[in-house]
Amino acid sequence: MTTCNKDEKKGKREKTFFCETCNSAFSQRSHLKDHLNIHTGQKPFSCEVCGCSFSKKSNFNRHLRIHTGEKSFSCEICKLSFSRKETLKGHMHNHTGEKPFSCEICKYAFSQRSHLKDHLTIHTGEKSFSCQTCGCSFALKKSLKRHVRVHTGEKPFSCEICGTCFSQQANLKNHLTIHTGQKPFSCETCGCSFSRKESLKRHVRIHTGEKSFSCEICESSFSQQADLKRHVRIHTGEKTFACEICDSSFSRKETLKGHMRSHTGEKPFACEICGSSFSRKLNLNLHMHKHTQQKLFSCETCGSSFSLKEDLSIHMRLHKAFSCQICGFSFTHEASLKKHIIIHTGL
Missing domain, CATH: 3.30.160 (Double Stranded RNA Binding Domain)
Structure with missing residues (x-):
């Protein structure tokens, strides 16, 4: 009985063709010919669609699938298709949980070689991709691509429900929760749920008391950056919100909104007990003291209490x-x- 070795079963040929430059060996003359282009810099295979050139025919053939849309390699588990066998192989790691590519510095493991390559830039600090407009540098090409949209104004990610466009896919993902009502981020302290991770992070500061944003002028601290921004206007005197009717200006948008009701006569804040309406929520809150008999304003001299601040002023x-x-x-x-x-x- 005739037996054959492992190489014969796979149909492997002996590598008899050698590169005189780097001593690489090949089983076919055509493979050696393609390889030599690496040393000569020659790229004889040109794409008629986009003009890209390649030194190896195999790379050229893979590139063509970008234009044809051909995806010959399918995942048997989730039915996703890919144009390259190597991409399918990497994709399969998502199903198996295999992470064969490890960082030698921190031992972090990845399912894709490209992910490991991106990760390594954290350790090297290398930022090879620079913005030609403002000079900002990035470690990843995709990060630069996202950044460039700041200058171009490009918003390629559209909401299929309301048509709102976004420059970042992550922003579109956050936006979609408005329509779905999904709130996957929950506060472990009080149970409040949020549609965005950033919103949960801001909320948590209420419980921790963390005030990361400090005023450089008076050193007052705030838990929210927006609150600090509003506070700074006290020092600068900036009043960027102007009334178009009477030219009054305000430092806060909310104050302008309340002021506009003095012109429109709108009183959206109604008392559920007696039906009285008010243009400002603050006025409604003060009014409610009459019904609740709550007296929040106390005289420091004799201890008398009043439900309205104005009554305390008269008493004083x-x-x-x-x-x-x-x-x-x-x-x-x-x-x-x-x-x-x-x-x-x-x-």
């Missing part, structure tokens, strides 16, 4: 009395004191 006049320097008699109003003085002066 009793303690800040106008006294007659002649007889010591006191009055709550200056006008009353002046009338009393006439008794002594006769004027």
Whole structure:
């Protein structure tokens, strides 16, 4: 009985063709011929569609599939198709969980060689891809590609529901939760859920008390960057929100919105008990004290409490009395004191 070795079963040929430059060996003369182009720099295989050139015919054939859309290699598990056998092989690691590509520095493992290559830039600090517009550098080509959209204004990712466009795919993904109502990010402390991870991160600061944003002028600290931005306008006096009717300006958009109701007459904040309406939520809150009998404003002198701040101000006049320097008699109003003085002066 005739037996054959492993190489014969696979139909492998002896490598008898050698490169005189690097001593690489090949089983076919055509393979050696393609290889020599690496040393000569010759790229005889040109794409008629886009003009790209290649030194090896195999690379040229793979490139052509980009234009034809041919995807001959299919995943038997999820039915996804790929134009390259190597890509399919890498894809299969997603199903098997295999991560054969490990970082020698931190031992982090990846399912794709390209992912490992991208990861290595963290350790080397190399940033080979630079923006020709502003000079910013990036470690990954895809990061540069995303950045360039800041300058071009390109927004290639569109919402199929409302048509809103985004420059980043991640932003589109976050936007879609508005339509789906999905809120996958939950607070472990109070159970509140959010559609975006960034929103959860901001919310958590309420529980931790973390105030990462500090004012450089007065050192006040805030948990939200937006709150710091609003605060800084107190120091700068900046009032960027102007009323188009009366030219009044405000430092906060919310304040302008409330001000506009003085022109429109709109009173969207209604009392559920008596039906009274107010243009500002603050006024409704003050009004509610009348029904709840809640008295939040206390006199520091005698301890009397009031439901409205205005009532406390009126009360304080009793303690800040106008006294007659002649007889010591006191009055709550200056006008009353002046009338009393006439008794002594006769004027």
